Amino acid sequence: MKEENDLKLEPLSNLTMTDRVEGKLGKYFKDKGLEPGDPIPKEVEMAEALGVSRNVVREALSRFKMLGMIETKKRRGMIMAQPDIMNSLERVMDPFILSSHDRKEIFELRLVLEMGIAHLLFARSNEESCQELEKIVQREQRARSEKERVLCDLEFHSTLYKIAGNDILRRFQKLLVPIFDYELAYELKLKEKAPQGKVTHQELLEILKCGTPSEFQNGMYEHLRPHFDRIE
Amino acid sequence: MKEENDLKLEPLSNLTMTDRVEGKLGKYFKDKGLEPGDPIPKEVEMAEALGVSRNVVREALSRFKMLGMIETKKRRGMIMAQPDIMNSLERVMDPFILSSHDRKEIFELRLVLEMGIAHLLFARSNEESCQELEKIVQREQRARSEKERVLCDLEFHSTLYKIAGNDILRRFQKLLVPIFDYELAYELKLKEKAPQGKVTHQELLEILKCGTPSEFQNGMYEHLRPHFDRIE
Numbered sequence: 351m352k353e354e355n356d357l358k359l360e361p362l363s364n365l366t367m368t369d370r371v372e373g374k375l376g377k378y379f380k381d382k383g384l385e386p387g388d389p390i391p392k393e394v395e396m397a398e399a400l401g402v403s404r405n406v407v408r409e410a411l412s413r414f415k416m417l418g419m420i421e422t423k424k425r426r427g428m429i430m431a432q433p434d435i436m437n438s439l440e441r442v443m444d445p446f447i448l449s450s451h452d453r454k455e456i457f458e459l460r461l462v463l464e465m466g467i468a469h470l471l472f473a474r475s476n477e478e479s480c481q482e483l484e485k486i487v488q489r490e491q492r493a494r495s496e497k498e499r500v501l502c503d504l505e506f507h508s509t510l511y512k513i514a515g516n517d518i519l520r521r522f523q524k525l526l527v528p529i530f531d532y533e534l535a536y537e538l539k540l541k542e543k544a545p546q547g548k549v550t551h552q553e554l555l556e557i558l559k560c561g562t563p564s565e566f567q568n569g570m571y572e573h574l575r576p577h578f579d580r581i582e
Numbered sequence: 583m584k585e586e587n588d589l590k591l592e593p594l595s596n597l598t599m600t601d602r603v604e605g606k607l608g609k610y611f612k613d614k615g616l617e618p619g620d621p622i623p624k625e626v627e628m629a630e631a632l633g634v635s636r637n638v639v640r641e642a643l644s645r646f647k648m649l650g651m652i653e654t655k656k657r658r659g660m661i662m663a664q665p666d667i668m669n670s671l672e673r674v675m676d677p678f679i680l681s682s683h684d685r686k687e688i689f690e691l692r693l694v695l696e697m698g699i700a701h702l703l704f705a706r707s708n709e710e711s712c713q714e715l716e717k718i719v720q721r722e723q724r725a726r727s728e729k730e731r732v733l734c735d736l737e738f739h740s741t742l743y744k745i746a747g748n749d750i751l752r753r754f755q756k757l758l759v760p761i762f763d764y765e766l767a768y769e770l771k772l773k774e775k776a777p778q779g780k781v782t783h784q785e786l787l788e789i790l791k792c793g794t795p796s797e798f799q800n801g802m803y804e805h806l807r808p809h810f811d812r813i814e
Contacts, residue, residue: 380676385678386664408641409640409641411642412645416648418603430679435674435680438671439667439671440669443610447662447664452667455748455751459748459750462751468694468697468700469810470693470694472814473814516687519694567799578701
């Protein structure tokens with residue numbers, strides 16, 4: 351509740367005209383219950399109804415197009431579309447433009463996902479996928495440089511996500527990797543080797559073959575232990 | 583490698599001029615190594631350099647503004663900014679516009695997060711946060727309707743994310759909830775009660791107080807068992 355002696359003046363909105371039109375249109379699409387495939391009104395009609403220039407409406411629509419929420423069809427004009435939800439996230443996930451706070455949180459988020467995928471993994475792994483992991487582990491054991499080893503490490507974990515069989519999760523993990531590495535490199539600075547936990551990839555693979563999701567989670571925790579230690 | 587008898591004709595790009603300018607500018611910002619706070623060239627200069635109209639450049643810049651990657655400052659013109667990474671994701675996460683495939687994947691993603699947060703939770707929970715959970719459990723036990731119970735359920739899980747102390751994770755979970763519920767409602771259709779696992783919120787709280795992250799994960803799995811059964 352506002353206090354009595356508050357000035358009754360509200361701050362002027364610092365939204366641009368495009369921001370405001372974008373907001374209005376978003377609400378309109380929602381209120382009308384428009385679904386993918388449904389046509390939307392013409393640019394000129396919307397401009398007239400909102401009392402703004404066509405340029406402003408075009409700019410706002412361009413944002414929805416970028417999000418994948420609308421698309422232009424030949425002869426049908428603009429229709430609502432099914433957005434690719436990871437698309438816009440992929441555009442902003444750049445370690446060089448994120449704040450250190452966000453990078454830290456993303457570092458943690460990756461740990462959360464690594465711990466959480468165990469059940470999907472056990473539900474969907476098969477002989478073929480275990481062989482794929484086996485090959486990566488063998489390559490890792492033969493690796494001659496730290497760089498080669500790090501690449502095998504990355505491949506092992508990416509393959510786990512592939513096996514887990516969830517595209518959104520996989521794309522999400524892919525986005526997190528560069529941020530995770532950046533954050534890690536920043537912490538390590540001049541150390542030559544990335545920290546390694548007690549449980550190896552080989553051992554994780556054995557658990558996946560013969561163990562339980564719970565054992566896998568415990569193994570993964572030990573594997574990622576140096577990272578968890580930073581949090582705890 | 584392309585086959586020899588491939589026609590050497592590449593398909594015409596179906597990108598709009600704005601899409602292409604957006605791509606060019608994104609690459610330019612990256613190649614120049616621009617960071618938050620750095621100024622970017624004037625609209626008119628970019629339009630001249632790219633050989634396109636100012637309107638097209640303005641539309642492309644508007645997209646970057648929407649993503650929070652650039653902002654306009656008084657007297658300084660446009661500068662690079664620190665985007666809010668969840669912002670654009672929040673705009674498209676609407677169960678009514680997502681495909682059923684995406685909804686299914688998001689359903690799983692939520693299960694992955696619930697399983698994965700155990701260690702963050704144990705690292706950051708304290709007496710105060712346990713009391714907060716305790717109150718929710720008590721309200722749940724007194725609940726007189728299924729609706730009231732479902733609200734307590736939601737609050738219990740949201741509070742876990744709050745305790746885990748990671749904003750991105752928390753906002754992410756918040757986004758997933760409506761999709762999860764939609765998917766669940768769709769599955770349940772006319773059933774009156776949401777399926778419940780063997781382990782209760784009360785028991786999860788006890789584990790958080792006196793147990794280990796691994797016990798918590800096992801408990802959470804049993805708690806969410808009816809949902810996992812759909813996957814496995």
